[in-house]
Amino acid sequence: MLNLHSPLIWLSCLWCVAAGAQERYAFTHPQMGTAFRVILYAGSDSLAQTAAGAAFDTLEALNARLSDYDAQSELSRLSELDSGAVVKVSRPLWEVVQQGQSLSVLSQGAFDLTIGSLSKLWRRAFRQQQFPGFKQIEEARIRVGYESIQVLPGLRLQVLRSGVKLDAGGIAKGFAVDVMTEVLLSHGIQSSLVDGGGDIRVTSPPPDAPGWAIQVQQVDSLGQSQSVNLHLAHRAIATSGDHYRYLSWEGQRYSHIIDPRTGLGVQHGAQVTVLCSDCATADALASAISVMGPDADWGGLLQAYPDCEGWVVRK
Template sequence: MGTRFSIILYSRDALTAKRASSAAFACIGRLDAIMSDYRETSELTELCRAAHGQWVEVSDDLFRVLSISQRLAERSGGAFDVTIGPVVRLWRHARRAGRLPDSERLARSRDLVGYDKLRLDEKKRSVMLARPGMAIDLGGIAKGYAADRAIGVLEQFGIRRALVAAGGDIVASDPPPGAQGWVVALDQIQSPGGPVVSLLLRNRAVSTSGDREQFLEAGGVRYSHIVDPRTGLGVTGQSSVTVVARDCTTSDGLATAASVLGPESGVKLIDATEDAAGIFVRAAGEGAQVTESLRWKTVPKTRPKGDE
């Protein structure tokens, strides 16, 4: 899935901690072998090769993620769309080359995108892609799903106080002993001298989506690695979106969709999701423009000691 996972846990004994963490990392590795588009032998890659015009039965995990993705695609009006694969690959090459994708190749790739072209058969747990050349990219939801599954594995070993982090996606169960929550500092755009916002995470998940590290500047325009499936273009301008939700699958997917939709429509999507809250931060000159969802003020927060 192209990122590093880390686990912090509290256990009564070292043996249980070792067994639980080993099992959780094994679960993550298994899911990477299923859902990574970087692996030529992953189940996802093999599906994209085989499912053009025919039904292909897939694993429970892959079908579950695809089903969740399709529901989010409908709710977001296509701002979240896992069929974005062909376009994402072009933009990856473009960032490495330091120039915009070829317009004709981009147009051809864009024609292959559309969540209506991805067919799911729940009874047979099967998938079909409507057109040859289509490719699925789960980069906007797979890490969150894997983090959720890992925290579930830890709970099977009786580990109730744990945190699983996968890049900008974090899920936590009960907090450390004596603490109100896991302190998670947000990686956001800030005004000079502005305070670092930290959350107190407890039985919740948080995901931050942004372009601080992955972007392309061309013709005086900053293009994010996050691509709008509706246009085939990288989201422009420097911004970040943080979403808190019940689980990391939800927060990961919502953060991606909201990044594409922008503050106004993105906040509406977050507000329409039960128990979800979010904040948009956009670079504005030397400062930052902030847009909060209705429930953001209810999310427990603190400040690191250095900012008090």
């Protein structure tokens, strides 16, 4: 179990507001390159710590399966398989790949889990603040293609091309938020907010509140961007944009969001927000729409997800 008395994880109950038998507790833990937050209402300090600890333990286990930064993760080991190999995987990895592959087909390749070769190239470019070069980009891009992975029944995956490198960064945080939320519910926590670096899912509202207040950017009737509070319950929300991570090179701005079809970071600078019932879908859709761009006909893509809605705020 995690040590919830560590200053990195247990925030000494940032504030505990009496609300009948329920009090508010907040915890945080770094993982997947970001900070995961859990805010919950519980009837006792011990229940809050136990539930949050279980959620963070689950996050650690998911990272060990889904991280492409870890060469020993279950995801990374898929790149070592020969062409045609069939392997049985864990349910979390199978579900992530199954959902990702479905979105790849619907988005015509705008979302692609096999983008790992490009991801590694661009991560180095961001660290060095140097454009990687078009020859290197093309060499990485030709190794990308969601058709290289086939999802089979019985928690099995088939690799159809050797050396395929997967990167679940466009869906993994949202998926982890969903699983963590389910863990909290299994411990009797009915009112919670789980935030994985901006990918958020909420359950029942806090006591005496209409919902969890989530601040987002929207466009008003005059076409101006403004900050508004949405009061959400039993919903998930994800936002994708390049506000904090981008590369400026020779007058061009390249986002950390890579288009698997061109090999380049997207350049439109727009911010995409998606609301769904689950966070994995919201996370992946926000990534796909960011790649498609604000001028693409992505409304048709949302029709395949009737419980979701999305909007774009242009830079």
